[in-house]
Amino acid sequence: MISRQVLRHQDPVAAAPGRGARPWLAPVLGLAVLAAPALARGQTLQEALAQTYANNPTLATARAQLRVVDENVPQALAGWRPTVTVTGSAGYGVGNTRQRSTNVFGQRVGVNTDTERGIASVQATVTQPLYRGGRTVAATRRAENQVMAQRARLLATEQQVLQDAVTAYVNVIRFQEEVRLNLNNAQVLQRQLDATNERFRVGEITRTDVAQAESRLAGARASRADSEGQLQNSRAVFQRVIGGAPTRLTAPQPLSPAARTNQDASQVAALNNPAVVAALFDEAAARDFIDVQLGALLPQASLQAQALRSDNQTLPGFRSTGEQVVATVTVPIYQGGAEYAVVRQARQDAARLRQVVDDQRRTASAQAVQAWETLQSARATVDSVRAQIRAAEIALDGVQREAVVGSRTTLDVLNAEQELLNARVSLVRALANVVTASHSLAQAVGRLTARDLRLPVALYDMESYYKAVRDRWAGLGDYTAPQPVQQ
Template sequence: MNSTRPFSVLTAALLAPIALVAQAPQARAQTLADALAQAYANNPTLLAARAQLRAVDENVPQALAGWRPTVSITNSFGYLDGRIRTLSQGVDPTDPQRQVGVTNRNDRTIATNTVVVTQPIFRGGRTVASTRRAENQVLAQRARLLATEQQVMQDTVTAYVAVIRDQELLRLNINNEQVLTEQLRATNERFRVGEITRTDVAQAESRLAGARSQRARAEGDLQISRATFLRLVGLPPGQLLAPQPLRVPFRNAQEAALAAAANNPNVVAALFDEAGARDNVNIQSSALLPQLSVSTQAGRNDNQVLNHSRQTFAQVTANLTVPLYQGGAEYSAVRQARQSAQQARQTVDDQRRAVVQQATQAWEQLQSSKAQVDSVRAQIRAAEIALDGVQREAIVGSRTTLDVLNAEQELLNARTSLVQALSTVVSQSYALAATIGRLTAGDLGLAVDPYDMRAYYNEVRNRWAGLGDYSGVAERR
């Protein structure tokens, strides 16, 4: 029987794990670092998350607009068909004392031009609270972008490892089919000379049919993994080099859980969401406070009363509005905002518990997979020895064909388990890094142009006007 070593590169890699850095590229082969860099630059989910952050950045200039004046120009132009009717005496020559109504036409073109400048002075604290809330929304969205980036990195690692795993599983199943084909040929030869019965031939045929089914399934699984890789990375997988697992700086699950509770992007986003929810209470409360503004108005009215007349004016007014009672909706909005702030506080606790659970699960799965690798290696060594013994004993007639088939199947199962355990070790090491917020392009040392989350924010924060698309500034280093 042919003996092969499954997932050999990953087996060697487990003996020399590295820190949170990606593997160096090799000639004519695609490394995990190459796939991660390609996903970082082209993954649609990540690109959409960056666009969403830029949209949230615009909340800040919208809030700051509360400090700025508003300027409006009102122009109107029209035609007035007017009539003026008066009582006049002496119009009737037959009776000079009689008063007669006289109508005079007053048709004219009218025009109005007005410029109004309003400068807010005090809005009940709404502008200050809105700006703080917008800043917290931006920081929360930045954390969510990091979470999305980590998720894309983790999914890419999983897809990359899945392609290698399914390639190895397909190779094992092809090898098993070849071995069982040879086994069936040898069984038929022994049946012809009368050494075994037809039952032995049927058992060999059954196992071969099952092996063909498993090989077809493995081919389908590989194509599915390749399609997932293409969706995440944007390129089909080529010759993939088996990656090394990451080594995280923790000695136990408790340390990993504490780091996740403090650094996980989802927890950070929830904290800023809570701060924004508290700011919203102040925003809603501002509707109950006085509002002060200054308005300047200048204008010109042409032919408003009489033809060929013009009226010009200019005025400055201070406007103070003190709300007394407005139906009660404002009080309800304040109460509602307070309840939303309580909800945000509970969400923070929920996120912390969730990431602690995720970190603990990733740690335990990583440790159990490493232990499984050692156990399965010992199982493979014992299964290889057992298979060799059963094959020799079958030649002299002390073992049946079924015993040989069972020994071959046990060895195949052990090798399959080793491939799956090795892939789990790699995937869970990256999953553990993601739970503690250390699976970004910077942490992995990818050779990419980093996306600057602050560039667009700095570009638009103090802009008073402009319709341009400034998203390109975030891509420039």
């Protein structure tokens, strides 16, 4: 039997931001490589995610859709409840009656009588279903499974929105740092060009060296312009997803790995990924729908009570009243064969959804393995690029010294500077990849929710609206609980 606790509570599995982070990441992510000068307290990733959780319209839409599906349950339960109808009619009638008779003289005469009357009738009927072929029970089970599937889809939407927020947050920091690096590179190359022009005027180098310096400076300015454009794009995405313009962002730590190995990630994802859970409940709802359709082939029983009154239906002053209680049993024999086709169709749909479950499990497992390997690759890249930066810094210092004594050309210096810049940009990107990959792994195994991340925000209660409407017999009010607000 499918466990419904998966959707009611999710225990954090090493998902708290920063908890248990590897020591070599802390000093790297704490450097100015990713963080702007802290002139004031910056916005943290957790605060941005809390703002997203409370204000994102995509997430609000998914919550509203869950409330829509919640209403399927009281609709199914209505099959147990009685129906009450009152029918009334009122009118005016005019009639003429002609009667032939024989008078005292033996003559045949005709007598005409005109009648005018007000006509009225009223009838109250109460019908209580006793047995509907099991359709009410099956429809209720189906509706509840649909609710559980929609809750899983809400969790999937929540994870995707939070992942988008993480990506937007990290991208702003990444492109801010790339702009800074490219701006600094352009300034260095401008000074390099000025020095090259001075040496050219005194005849130490040729015009070729000057042209090479000018070319590198123009390329640096183009790279700076491109990174500035990317930064503005990332700011726009940040505002769309998170709901506010980025201010001073604090460099985030990656999440602790949600699995020890790729095999662990695959196994957890196959059980806990919201897409898998939703597919399981969809398949259960499809099996219940078979029973719903089979109910049309089974007997049905109901009890009906009526009270009626009729005035002046035939003659003025004539009134009839009555009450009756009738038990009805209907046994379908043959109805054209459409009901059999619907049952077969429902069985095939259930078989289709069983294949969807397998497909979702394989997809979730593959995504988890890919996320785990991407995280490991990003971490290894960080180590390699840091070593590359150290070597590039030493190489640049040596090339600059050798250029002073004439054993190196201007092009050699420019190449060394470009190599160091490329390494630093690669480090920024690798660090950003570590953060986003750690969250992608948590998403793949179903652990990127507000509860798992312990966001400082009121959690949305999936059961509040369901409980408010499940057993409600009547009412047109809005039973939506207040939306969560950021604390």
